[in-house]
Amino acid sequence: MSQHLCEIGYLSRSDGSSLYCIGGTVVLASVNGPGDVKASNRHYNRTQLDVCYSPSTGQSMIGERALESVISKTIEQAIIVHLHPRTAINVTLQEMQSDGLALSTSINAACLALLDAGVQMKSTFSAVTCCIASSGAIILEPTEAEIKESSAVVTFVFDGLEYNVLSAYQDGSLDSDTFNLCLIKCQLAAKDITAIFRKTIEDKHKFDKS
């Protein structure tokens, strides 16, 4: 696994924020809300979730929109949307440095930012990416160069209780046995990531007390 680094309480103007690094990929996430929302997006029974992902250079294009939709569907499963009707929660993700793992880093950053903001969730969630190299070996958390060489890339998102799959995103083709092998490998890694989340949040509250 690549090195994970994270920090919360990153931005002073957001309700919750975090910086998450996996290897060379760095994503900054911020969460605002639950707050007011314009009438067209107001739901009588649940909160509106807006996810905005921006790349470090250039305009946000179709690829970024696709990422946004995967991320927002994942987050929507985790947070308890019925607690705050007629409100919106805004999740903003900014890629600071890219090295192929934008999706999994963004999801992990979003989870920590939501925890930092104190948004109620059913469980935490953590994402792991792996790719299948041309030799057939499974590489966990590859670099961009390794992804270019690979035949398929799979990202799994697991919940933090039972490590069930919340969402899976795949690019390229692979057979079902390899898929299952990837799933098991990623599931193990997800446990480590959840431990990192726990430690980060514990540290924050230790810091608050002193």
Place this chain on the structure above:
Amino acid sequence: MRETPLSTCERAAVLAAISRGVRLDNRGFLEVRDINLSFGKEYGSCTVTLGETRVLAQVTCEVVEPRPSRPNEGKLSISVRLSPMAAPHFESGRGNELMDELQMILDRNIKESRCLDLEALCIMAEESVWQLRVDVTVLNHAGNLGDACNLAAVAALRHFHRPDVSVEEDGRVTIHTFEESEPIATYMKKVPVCLTYAFFIIDENIHMLMDPSEKEERVMSGKLVVGLNPHGEITSLIFPGRVLLSKKDIMNCIKSAFKKAKFSAEMIQNLVDEDIVKRKSSVKVDGFAKNLISDTVYASHMVKKTIDKGQNFKFQVPRESDEENGSLNDEMDEDINDEESGDDNSDAKPNKSDILWRIQSIRQASTKDDDATHSMETDGESEEEEKKPKLTAQDLI
């Protein structure tokens, strides 16, 4: 989301503090917040923090056709974006007044000042030139975005290296990767610096302070944003708001800005050069992963610093009678003297523990003949002195 309104008591607190010669964050009137630059893994990506204000700038390049009117010049484009994470009321993909203002400041300071040698970006006249694109993203809005964006864009441009190219005889252009051939640095003739002065009118006295925080920006009556470079050229000057200043006062502002600009420009140059040297010597670059400091850490660092400094910091509320007679001039002098006694050690070089670089504010600006700089009381006689038709840089130095 809507912007949180500023309450009347917050507004009153800011004004009351300023009229008594202190600022809410315990800074001097002419003191700039800590500046910290960190560079990403790639060339030309840079994050600047100015206190809690945080801006990301990223430079990219591509080969394009030149403009027919200027066949041997490269292109430079700058775009500013206010991310919704900077403040809850910013909406993604939608511009606002602030964004237009920042875009204008950057265009004037960097593009129109021609600080970059665009002819050096030419590969083949009329055929192909480099286009540099600077993306400036505001990540946290804690006041004075103009200075922060300018700083980030300039540092990123100076840090940027473009790939080497070779042109063959038949006119084919080959772009070499960084491994094949040493990348080429951008050549910047002059370093543009942007400085912001905020003005507050309290009981008909005008108070001036530098580098306003977000609260101060919302309370201030007007501001003066000067873009200049250490070579004595003014690249932009905007003065919005409801303040009337005499020509002389503005000139004095600019004069003191020139002194500060020299330090600021040197600081950018040193930090960028240091990082490039490090990059060339060592193999591995950490990038953003290890170099960024969060606002929580920064805030606790500042609190600690204030407590450590606390022995000689006395908070005094002047008596009512003093305050009415006391002009801005006296406050400034006191302020500056305090700074001189307290800050000597922190001005020199950053310690290992003290990662935050601090811009050296110039205290000489307060010497006797320059006192007029800070006394912004409106006096009528000053206009006669400036009869020169055009404001040239020579007049100012």
